[in-house]
Amino acid sequence: MKPAVLTGEHFMTGDVACAEGALAAGCRFFGGYPITPATEVAERMALRLPDVGGTFIQMEDEIAAMGAVVGASCAGAKSMTATSGPGFSLMMENLGLAICTETPCVLVNVQRAGPSTGLPTQGAQGDMMQARWGSHGHYEIIALAPSSPQEIFYQTIEAFNLSETYRIPVLVMTDEMVGHLSERVVIPEAETIQTVDRPRAKGRKDVFKPYKPGPNGVAPMAIAGEGYNIHVTGLTHDHRGYPVMTVETQQEMMDQLVGKVQRNLDKIIRTESYRLDDADIVIVSYGVSTRTSLAAVDEAREQGIKAGLFRLITVWPFPEARIRELASRVKAFVTVEINLGQIHLEVERCVCGQAPAILVGHPGGTIIPPDRVVETLREFC
């Protein structure tokens, strides 16, 4: 077998680095469907997976791709898919199945400008609310937002680790700019890469309850063929996995699905700060717009504006507590994102009128130039 971890220095695109991150995390199943600008993730996996004992399949559509990913994970494989806008919409149904059945998997969305077919070859960050609420019903989700090929390599590993830890689908919400950007990517030695495997079923097979939560709120998982005779359903189910159509069971199941994320927020949420300690104005950003925002902070500081960056690595769950805390001591928030106000709404909600919250948005197709951010900052100083 060829090595799964390509240790060394590379010059690669974000899409390729994403695939390499997945392989390094232990991903051994990819169910895909071609779509610009995510196709290169599938192409890389098609090339690499058969050499490392994994399986790639190009399914007949994105619905099937996501279905196969959930099935493969139930059979024990770390599984993923990658898509963009229209395909992301089609995956929402089986994403819900993975949420309800607590099946770990990773879904990469290399975002392009929408709505509909939109600008297939040009990036945007317009699917951030769909990432949060796109499937039906109420649920929690984890979404990461890398800003470079190097970051997408590590964040894809992180996505698998979070997914396996909490038995929840994890989204990597990248975009065309990062996906198609070629940069230096350093892949470390395999043994230095930390990977996590899902908690597994143990003990007596006849009394095992597949949805009885462990100490961190996550139930150990039995995989197909182990002899636990588990039942897994997208219907509301009890700890036995049996469908129970009662309000009480719905309440209990929802407490578990939502609670395992909400009770572990401090372990899940990842953010970064840049020149934030003495900042008057906080830029909130994520993904490729982080790059715009970093440049804007430096430029603003040169002009004497005390700006700092609060960067979301995990966009979902949203770091509400941290925004509230900042709101009590800063003069304004500026959210920089390539849509017309999505995460901006979350910031506004958490700031709750304690300071102005402004959007520097864009309908999509290109990155936001730092100058536009600096201009907005100047208006507030």
Add this chain to the structure above:
Amino acid sequence: MSQSKKAVSHPLDDLVRTDRIPHIWCPGCGIGTAFSSCLRAMKESGIDLMKTVMISGIGCSGRGAGYVKLDSYHTTHGRAIPFATGMKLANPELNVVVFSGDGDLFAIGGNHFIHAARRNVDLTVVCVNNLNYGMTGGQVAATTPHAAKTTTTPVGNPEAPFNLPLMAYASGATYVSRWTILHTRDLTEAIEQAILNRGFSFVEVLSPCPINYGRRNKEKALDTLKLYQERSIIKNDAHPTELDIDLNRRVILGNFVQVEKPTCVDNYDNTCRPQEFLEEEKAA
């Protein structure tokens, strides 16, 4: 005393989640018969049941997975086959049986069916065909006969139904048969053959839905069974183009297709994996 004890046990109890009984299927429904044929076939085939999974979609027949005491997965509407494909490819040692209905497998899931057959994924697909959507109260399906009444075709179905075995055959299935729930022995044998066949295997089971289909088409449960008895012609190896269902005239039952072809996993291993990998696998 011992007699009454005997009366509450059933030869398939070890394969049934008896704690989930009573099931949801209506009096006169044929799904239970198709289901027990399927369980009996699993048992009689001699496959390792610990390595056997049942996967269903949504609908009345889609509840099958909920009653079998094996690893069982009740998935999304129409998506049992893609889920099963992922499962089989991730662990080719599993025996994967898809048990679902005609609406699930051939309307919303039709695209997945033809592609899984084309790829020859080693799955056994048992389709209970009751000619309508039972779970939602009897709407027209892709299998409803022309002119039949349903809640969404109140004056008769303007469309023509699929010939399911023909579709399976044309798409590349390597085992294809059709029986009714009246022909339980033939049906059980066919499902057993389907399970033992390496490749994409399809068994269509005609089954009455007296509550939703029969009621609107002047067919009591027993009438439907009489039709199955009087109008069916058993013709093994019949060409799939002859298999249109016309219960006013005749319906052909039998085992129609059984061919050997490399499976999806065989082809992937031989085409995509490096030679040294295959040798390592063999050695292991």
